Amino acid sequence: MSPPQVTPTSTAFATILAKDLRAELRTLQSLPAMALFATTTFVIFRFGLDRTQLSGSLASGVLWATLLFAALLGVNRLFVSEREEGGFDAIRLAPIDRSALFAAKATALFAYLLVLELVVVPIFALFFLGSAAALPPLALVLLLANLGIAATGTLISSMAVHSRARDLLGPLVLLPLVVPLMIAATGASEPLLAVGGPGYHRFGTWLAVLSLYDLIFLLVGYAVFDFLLED
Amino acid sequence: MDLLILAGAPALPLDEAGKYVAGAYIVFVVLLLVYVAIMGMKLARIERGLRDVAEIAEQRKDGADAAETVRTEVKS
């Protein structure tokens, strides 16, 4: 009897990721909704704040709050297909390292957030900013924040999907959890979006905080994910 | 010495500050007492439950004894 084949983690990871991305491309169930939601929210802010130009802390706040709430929509849907179509069982039975599921889902969520921002941030600049000068350094902040939201969002979503009040529970638990990330992201963005042009006050420090957040929650997620899939 | 410090004390005079300090400590005591009260109610519920269970156990024992008595009478 030959020893049981164990699929290498990288293969498992790639397979799950590809499946997710393909499914999203085919059904487009999350991304358009997230982008539309964000854009409409910008319009609401325009009227809610009664402003047509935003800068500094206001711009930073509006952008990040909107991105976060749009991200929640994507987080909610992340594991729904696994729940409904028995994906969890399949992965439990398969001879793979279960953390591959965490890595794949987090990467998928990261990808969705990236696409969301590619669409939505230029719209934000169009609506509210005087110039696009802040966008390149902002991209760096966005990338690091996406990692953090991907890690925590995947972790919480994988648990919330098994609950009764799924759409409520995910956001409820996730929001306090991402407060430090939001503090750092807005801290870095506020000087970038200042009226006179991008400033870099404590930029490096805030990026360091973001990276620390990402590192910690990627590690935590990877470490505990096995326990989530036990039967 | 204390009087000197009091003379340099900040905005709130002692009787005003006293109310807030008292308030804080009272909140602590009250929360503790509320907890004790809730524990008391739990204990009462457990007592009731144990009483019920003891009755049931005694009834069963009486029933078993009665059946035992009948059996021994029949035998003899």
Add this chain to the structure above:
Amino acid sequence: MYGKGLRPLSIATVAAILAAFSLVFFYAPLDADQGFIQKIFYLHVPLAIVALIGFVVGGVFAIFHLRSGNRRWDAWSYVSIHMSVIFGVAVLITGSIWAKASWGHWWVWDEPTLVSFLIVFLMYATYYPFRYAIEDPERQARYASVFAVTAGAFVPLNFMAVRMAQSLVHPRTFGTANGGLPGSMMLTFLVCLAAVALLWVTLVKLELTAKSTSGQLKRLRRALDAPAPGAGASRIAPEVS
């Protein structure tokens, strides 16, 4: 056996609290800056420190639970977090009273430690609806442990981030926990800290003993095939037996 050691523990707690309050009001000198208001700190800060350590302890118990699969650890974790949330309510109320006494407002955003604590409190407050929403008891316990571990990792990060966000505004920090505290104040503070810590441990043990007793009663009922009363078990508090 959860109730073991409860008697000496409670006696020690009472003695410690008595000593602590006596020191606060009869021994500790008046603060030159804040006057009598400063006395609130002997209560507020130990409550906060113990609550935070309690959250971390809850996370540690959660790790034990995940690694051993023994549901006893889940009970310890749940009660630790539960007690710390209750202590947290006391922290926020006493903190608010202090804010009103010091700055005239019932809440201030300028005190980074208080703000961080609020966020941590909000995080752990979601522990209850989270547990409630997951029906299968075994899964609920497992997920709750994952929550406790994640939240435990979150606490220091949160404090750091909030503190950094406020450093531009010079915070009116409670500098007493750091250097510059006269010896008599430090002694009083430490005794208060010990008293609150003992109180936390005693109450956690008390709560677990109560749960265990209920659990034993349930066992007895089941063994005798006796009907259980209508008021069912709590869906979130883990059963202990």
